[in-house]
Amino acid sequence: MDSTAERLTKFGLSETEAQTYLAVLESGTATVADVGAATDISTGYVYDLVESLAERGLLVVDDHRTPTQVRAIDPEAAIEAMTEELNDIESDLAERYTDTERDYPAIELVRARQTLYQRLEALIEGAEEEIFMMVPAPVAERLTEPLTRARERGVFIALLLGGDDIEAIEHASDAASVVRTWNYPVESLVVVDNVAAVTSDSSLLRGEHRENDYGLVLEQSPKTGGAIASQWFNFWAAGEEIASVEPPVLPAERLSFRHAVFVVSKYADRDLEVTAHLYPGQDAESITGPVVEVKQGLLEPVSYDFPVQNTLTLAVDGEEVTVGGPGAFVEDYSAKALTVREREN
Numbered sequence: 435m436d437s438t439a440e441r442l443t444k445f446g447l448s449e450t451e452a453q454t455y456l457a458v459l460e461s462g463t464a465t466v467a468d469v470g471a472a473t474d475i476s477t478g479y480v481y482d483l484v485e486s487l488a489e490r491g492l493l494v495v496d497d498h499r500t501p502t503q504v505r506a507i508d509p510e511a512a513i514e515a516m517t518e519e520l521n522d523i524e525s526d527l528a529e530r531y532t533d534t535e536r537d538y539p540a541i542e543l544v545r546a547r548q549t550l551y552q553r554l555e556a557l558i559e560g561a562e563e564e565i566f567m568m569v570p571a572p573v574a575e576r577l578t579e580p581l582t583r584a585r586e587r588g589v590f591i592a593l594l595l596g597g598d599d600i601e602a603i604e605h606a607s608d609a610a611s612v613v614r615t616w617n618y619p620v621e622s623l624v625v626v627d628n629v630a631a632v633t634s635d636s637s638l639l640r641g642e643h644r645e646n647d648y649g650l651v652l653e654q655s656p657k658t659g660g661a662i663a664s665q666w667f668n669f670w671a672a673g674e675e676i677a678s679v680e681p682p683v684l685p686a687e688r689l690s691f692r693h694a695v696f697v698v699s700k701y702a703d704r705d706l707e708v709t710a711h712l713y714p715g716q717d718a719e720s721i722t723g724p725v726v727e728v729k730q731g732l733l734e735p736v737s738y739d740f741p742v743q744n745t746l747t748l749a750v751d752g753e754e755v756t757v758g759g760p761g762a763f764v765e766d767y768s769a770k771a772l773t774v775r776e777r778e779n
Contacts, residue, residue, distance in 0.1 A: 445516055447490075450475060454483040455492055459506045466502055491515035544649040547641055550634060553651045555580050557626045561589045563690035566666050568594040568623045571615075573639045574606035575599075581609035585679075590693035592732060594666070594673050596620030596636070607677045611696065612732060614673030622649070623666045628760050629654055631662040660761050664742050667731065671741040675734045685775035691759030692732065694772035695744045698725055699733045705777045708748055710757045710769040721755065721767065723748035724777055746772075 439452035447455065450473070457472040458464055466484065470477040484504050487493040492512045496503040507515075544550045558565060558580040565584060567574065574581070574595055585591050593610040595603050598617055607613045622639055624632040634649030652658050681700035688711065689697060698706055709722040727747040731738040738744070745765055746757045757772075758765035 445520075450479070451483055451487055454480060455487050455506070458484075458487075458493055458504050459509070463503055463505045466504060469504060490519075540651075540653040541655075542651040544634075544651055545638075545647070547638055550632075550638060550649040550651075551576065553649075554624065554632060557624070557630050557632065557651075557653075558584050561626045563627050564590040564592075564692055565627075566592050566623075566625045566663055566670075568596070568620055568666055568669055570597050570620060570622075570636050570640060571595040571599045571602035571606055572597070573622065573636065574609075575602040578605055578609045581606075585609060585611060588682075590690060590696060592670070594620070594670050603676070610677070610679075611693075612675065612678040614670060614675050616669070616673045620669065623662055623669070625659050625663045625666060628659045628663060629656050631655065631659045633662060656760070667742040671731055671736075678733060685773060687773050688771040689774065691769050691772060692744055694774055695728065695730045695746065695759075696732050697774050698728055698746065699730055701774075701776075702728070707775050707777045708746060708757075709773040709775075710746075710748070710767060711771040711773070713760075713768050713770050716767055721748065721750050721757075723750040723755075726754055 436453075436456065439449065439456055442452040442455065443449055453473045454469055454475065457469050461468065461472070464472075466480050467477055469475070469484070470480045473480070475483070484493060484495055488495050492507055492515070494505045494507060496505065506512075542553070544553060554577060558577060561584050565581070574593055581591060581593075591610040591612075593606060593613045595606060595613065595615050596617075596619055603613075603615060620636060622632065622634040622636045630651075630653045632649060632651050635647035638647040638649055678700075681697045684697075684701070684704075684706075686694070686697055694708070698708065706725045707722065708725055709720055711720045712718060725746060726749050729738050729743050729745040729747075730736065731741055731743065744759060745762075747754050748757060755767060756765040757767045757769050759769060762768040
């Protein structure tokens with residue numbers, strides 16, 4: 435079958451309809467007998483096919499002339515008619531479609547540079563709370579636009595930039611909440627909202643990849659995302675802070691846990707109160723109290739006991755309790771969001 439005819443069948447035409455339409459298209463105007471001879475289809479069957487194509491808006495049948503003449507519609511108008519039909523189908527399908535989030539991990543092995551950048555951009559555009567990224571500075575520079583949009587919608591972004599490309603570091607730094615640099619080459623680790631992660635040979639993203647280099651993209655995988663985040667914090671501790679943005683104006687409502695730790699650390703000279711909105715299964719939905727102590731490694735000066743530690747100590751009902759983020763296991767409580775405000779005198 436002709437390749438064009440085969441493509442037409444993907445839009446709902448039968449093989450014989452496609453052959454008939456192309457035969458008329460090539461002749462401009464033809465009799466039914468001419469079409470039958472050109473396609474080796476019986477004249478009686480050609481009548482049926484022509485009527486079907488006329489109903490689709492692809493042909494015009496002039497049966498006032500003898501013998502009956504068949505004329506092709508201009509291809510642009512024909513495609514427009516087919517597009518309208520597809521749009522109608524799309525509307526019908528959209529009314530029936532129920533959107534559901536994937537509830538199982540998705541794992542993708544990526545070997546193409548452009549594809550990996552597309553996956554990273556999609557994850558960044560979909561971020562709601564936080565992005566932790568360790569990449570060579572030129573890679574982050576290429577992702578500056580989606581990172582900037584994410585930060586502007588309130589996403590907390592921590593960048594660890596590898597290498598000594600000063601210009602790339604300066605450009606990328608404008609897109610993040612806090613930035614550190616490390617002069618050594620780095621592999622790429624990216625964690626988004628603690629449920630999606632990318633790990634890759636950085637040579638792949640730089641366009642210098644070897645045959646066996648690849649990137650691994652994981653979605654809906656909190657355990658893996660948490661493990662990669664822990665690895666990221668170990669590298670983060672080795673970097674040197676070069677930039678950080680001003681915190682949001684207080685009160686700051688329902689921040690992601692580590693974003694809130696960043697805000698509390700920025701306002702270290704103020705008397706702050708925090709409401710921790712807790713994950714289900716604990717002895718309260720939320721707790722509120724003044725900040726007693728912060729253990730963190732996001733900003734200088736760091737105050738952690740170990741690199742991955744981000745802990746707030748609050749005074750609640752006369753007792754000091756510790757609060758951690760998703761997956762907290764050494765703290766008293768695990769919070770999914772925090773509200774930070776200044777205490778009233």
